[in-house]
Amino acid sequence: MSQFWSDRIHQLTPYTPGEQPKDVQYIKLNTNENPYPPSEAVQQAIIAASGDDLRLYSDPSATDLKSAIAEFYSVDITNVFVSNSSDEVLAHTFVALLKHDAPLLFPDISYSFYPVYCKLFDIESMQIPLTDNFEIDIKDYPKENGGIIFPNPNAPTGKALSLEVIEQFLQAHPNSVIVIDEAYVDFGADSAISLINQYDNLLVVQTFSKSRSLAGLRVGFAVGNSALIEGLERVKNSFHPYALARNAIAGATASIKDVANFDKNRQKIIATREKATTALEALGFEVIPSSANFVFAKPPQGFEAESLYLQLKNKGILVRYFNAPRIDGYLRITIGTDDEMSSLSRALKEIIT
Amino acid sequence: MSQFWSDRIHQLTPYTPGEQPKDVQYIKLNTNENPYPPSEAVQQAIIAASGDDLRLYSDPSATDLKSAIAEFYSVDITNVFVSNSSDEVLAHTFVALLKHDAPLLFPDISYSFYPVYCKLFDIESMQIPLTDNFEIDIKDYPKENGGIIFPNPNAPTGKALSLEVIEQFLQAHPNSVIVIDEAYVDFGADSAISLINQYDNLLVVQTFSKSRSLAGLRVGFAVGNSALIEGLERVKNSFHPYALARNAIAGATASIKDVANFDKNRQKIIATREKATTALEALGFEVIPSSANFVFAKPPQGFEAESLYLQLKNKGILVRYFNAPRIDGYLRITIGTDDEMSSLSRALKEIIT
Numbered sequence: 149m150s151q152f153w154s155d156r157i158h159q160l161t162p163y164t165p166g167e168q169p170k171d172v173q174y175i176k177l178n179t180n181e182n183p184y185p186p187s188e189a190v191q192q193a194i195i196a197a198s199g200d201d202l203r204l205y206s207d208p209s210a211t212d213l214k215s216a217i218a219e220f221y222s223v224d225i226t227n228v229f230v231s232n233s234s235d236e237v238l239a240h241t242f243v244a245l246l247k248h249d250a251p252l253l254f255p256d257i258s259y260s261f262y263p264v265y266c267k268l269f270d271i272e273s274m275q276i277p278l279t280d281n282f283e284i285d286i287k288d289y290p291k292e293n294g295g296i297i298f299p300n301p302n303a304p305t306g307k308a309l310s311l312e313v314i315e316q317f318l319q320a321h322p323n324s325v326i327v328i329d330e331a332y333v334d335f336g337a338d339s340a341i342s343l344i345n346q347y348d349n350l351l352v353v354q355t356f357s358k359s360r361s362l363a364g365l366r367v368g369f370a371v372g373n374s375a376l377i378e379g380l381e382r383v384k385n386s387f388h389p390y391a392l393a394r395n396a397i398a399g400a401t402a403s404i405k406d407v408a409n410f411d412k413n414r415q416k417i418i419a420t421r422e423k424a425t426t427a428l429e430a431l432g433f434e435v436i437p438s439s440a441n442f443v444f445a446k447p448p449q450g451f452e453a454e455s456l457y458l459q460l461k462n463k464g465i466l467v468r469y470f471n472a473p474r475i476d477g478y479l480r481i482t483i484g485t486d487d488e489m490s491s492l493s494r495a496l497k498e499i500i501t
Numbered sequence: 502m503s504q505f506w507s508d509r510i511h512q513l514t515p516y517t518p519g520e521q522p523k524d525v526q527y528i529k530l531n532t533n534e535n536p537y538p539p540s541e542a543v544q545q546a547i548i549a550a551s552g553d554d555l556r557l558y559s560d561p562s563a564t565d566l567k568s569a570i571a572e573f574y575s576v577d578i579t580n581v582f583v584s585n586s587s588d589e590v591l592a593h594t595f596v597a598l599l600k601h602d603a604p605l606l607f608p609d610i611s612y613s614f615y616p617v618y619c620k621l622f623d624i625e626s627m628q629i630p631l632t633d634n635f636e637i638d639i640k641d642y643p644k645e646n647g648g649i650i651f652p653n654p655n656a657p658t659g660k661a662l663s664l665e666v667i668e669q670f671l672q673a674h675p676n677s678v679i680v681i682d683e684a685y686v687d688f689g690a691d692s693a694i695s696l697i698n699q700y701d702n703l704l705v706v707q708t709f710s711k712s713r714s715l716a717g718l719r720v721g722f723a724v725g726n727s728a729l730i731e732g733l734e735r736v737k738n739s740f741h742p743y744a745l746a747r748n749a750i751a752g753a754t755a756s757i758k759d760v761a762n763f764d765k766n767r768q769k770i771i772a773t774r775e776k777a778t779t780a781l782e783a784l785g786f787e788v789i790p791s792s793a794n795f796v797f798a799k800p801p802q803g804f805e806a807e808s809l810y811l812q813l814k815n816k817g818i819l820v821r822y823f824n825a826p827r828i829d830g831y832l833r834i835t836i837g838t839d840d841e842m843s844s845l846s847r848a849l850k851e852i853i854t
Contacts, residue, residue, distance in 0.1 A: 149728075150731070150732060151676065152678045152702060152729055152732065153598065153728075154598060154599070154600035154601060154732075157597050157735050160736070162734075162735055162739045163738060163739065163742060165558075168558055168560060168561060176557070179558055181557050181558060183556070185553035185555070186553075186555050190555075191552060191553075191555070194551040194555075194748070195548050197717075198544060198752075199544060200538030200539075200544075201538075201717060202538070202539050202543075202547075202752075203535045203536070203537065203539060203714040203715070203716060204529070204534050204716055204717050205521055205532055205710070205716040205717060206716075206717050206719070208518055208521060232585050232744075233743060233744075235741035235742070236740070236741045239741065243507065243509070243510075243621075244506060244507055244510050245505055245506065245507060245510075248508075265739070268596075268736065268740065325505045349505060361555070361556040362556070363555070363556060363558040363559075363743075364550075364554060364555040364556065364557050364747035364748070365746050365747070365748070366559070366741075366743060366744075366746045375502075375503035375505065375506075376503065376505055378503070379503060379505065379506045379507075381515075382510050382515055383510065383513070385515030385516060386516065386617045386618070386621040387589070387592050387621065388588035388719075390586060390716075390719060391585075391586075393717060393719045393746065393749060394717035394718070395551070395717075395718075395748065396746060399551075
């Protein structure tokens with residue numbers, strides 16, 4: 149508390165990220181990082197852009213990166229926005245496109261940063277409960293709204309909506325911006341980017357942190373109608389025009405171009421997820437079918453999620469436990485390597501049996 | 502224009518950065534970049550942090566970097582805030598500390614981003630004219646205010662205030678946050694960081710972009726009373742907790758530790774500035790004595806600043822011309838290498854004589 153703080157700051161409850169232990173001995177299955185490193189090509193591109201030219205500002209429009217994304221998704225470069233992490237892309241989106249008179253709508257269970265942005269930017273919101281099966285039901289979303297945002301697949305449930313349902317949203321709310329937050333889409337859902345030329349109210353947000361193994365580089369992007377993108381550019385250019393470092397632009401560009409490595413790693417993670425799901429079910433867990441690089445799992449009868457989280461931590465394995473209504477009976481477990489998931493299964497077996 | 506934009510977005514006039522030509526043939530004296538590259542130690546630290554671990558999130562509190570800054574300036578780590586560029590540090594500062602009922606004050610001639618932040622964040626402001634000599638006069642700053650911000654040295658004039666005058670500001674406005682934006686301080690002014698333990702209303706903002714040759718890495722920081730820093734952390738952690746990339750933290754940390762290279766380069770730039778000033782004066786320019794890595798210079802009688810800017814551009818030299826009241830008769834010229842400044846003098850001589 150300080151007399152010098154602006155009014156709004158007193159009311160903020162910042163997002164709590166997953167633990168980032170400095171003791172690296174943990175098996176880290178708590179922040180949905182990719183277990184596989186970025187490819188050699190990506191690392192080389194970053195290193196090549198980390199020389200003497202770092203004395204010079206980066207390209208404020210990050211044209212190389214936007215072009216690569218546009219080509220990868222067969223859209224125009226004016227449909228692409230890039231910035232420093234998808235959190236920042238989301239923040240700019242809330243400011244540019246989601247602050248209106250009617251409340252912004254999002255599921256009660258979804259990325260826990262959404263209510264934080266609403267507080268920071270003074271945006272009225274309404275949280276729409278997921279169904280008892282943790283489903284987003286379009287019938288629950290009122291006509292009167294200032295925008296709709298949800299992750300697809302949803303977090304932390306891992307459940308994905310089909311493009312058919314997303315089109316129903318877009319058609320039912322033609323005067324609202326619909327933001328699909330696709331942080332995890334590459335692990336088993338269909339991207340709505342294929343719909344942006346049909347729907348001028350659709351913005352798709354993605355990140356390099358998960359499927360592209362670049363959580364430590366901080367790059368995110370959005371794809372949508374060029375008028376929406378221009379709104380984002382206005383905010384970004386009123387905030388920090390040079391959002392991305394030279395080597396971040398270079399590394400992200402190389403990542404988009406390295407399709408083979410991208411496909412290989414996400415397929416490995418999907419395969420490991422299916423094995424891990426089977427192993428958890430064999431231990432009595434109820435595992436929600438996941439389209440993401442994590443599973444959301446309910447411990448067997450007689451075991452508390454929080455206690456399991458703590459016991460796993462004692463055994464050197466970090467998973468994520470949310471002390472929040474409706475989801476405090478679950479653990480969110482990031483999919484690591486096959487070996488890491490076997491360690492998890494062994495540790496859980498020791499605790500449970 | 503779009504029906505989907507939030508109201509505020511329609512009103513934004515984003516900051517216009519200096520030209521960043523992709524044709525690298527220009528001698529770039531327009532964006533106050535450092536002509537000398539970051540040291541080998543800095544480049545190696547960035548490369549070492551650009552390997553497999555980029556798959557992992559960075560340390561959200563950037564403790565290594567904060568510690569290095571705290572040690573360099575002999576302050577506590579709780580006095581240090583770091584984020585992605587000093588533009589972002591300033592943006593968070595406007596939100597966290599400078600939005601109050603009374604208007605924020607800043608000079609009419611200063612960093613042209615300040616009014617942009619006021620528009621973006623809906624902050625009432627009052628621009629206080631510099632004196633006819635382009636001086637900040639404390640007598641012109643009304644008691645009733647919601648904060649005061651100015652660059653020291655000022656931009657684009659290059660004129661510095663003494664710490665004595667800054668203390669007068671701090672004492673005259675004990676209930677206002679005073680932000681000293683020290684982007685250029687290392688080229689000839691005294692940092693107010695030495696005052697932060699005496700004044701709880703002082704925040705000092707600095708950047709790695711100029712004196713530390715890292716414009717392309719995007720790192721900035723602030724130093725001040727821990728309550729002010731906590732206000733900034735609240736905003737940052739409600740915006741994007743992982744603000745800095747792993748390799749940005751590593752590079753900036755190495756830069757702070759490489760004191761010898763830092764001192765060598767800024768001394769070289771100061772020496773070149775003095776030579777360049779003499780050369781410009783010999784050509785009939787009126788040069789404001791500068792404490793920065795640029796000079797603000799008025800062409801000799803009979804020559805228009807805008808026309809000189811365009812003619813220099815034709816000759817492959819970029820300088821900065823501001824089409825704005827009171828300063829449209831000047832050119833802002835970044836201090837490059839001795840060779841670059843000689844090229845500038847030769848080109849100007851051809852144009853003028």
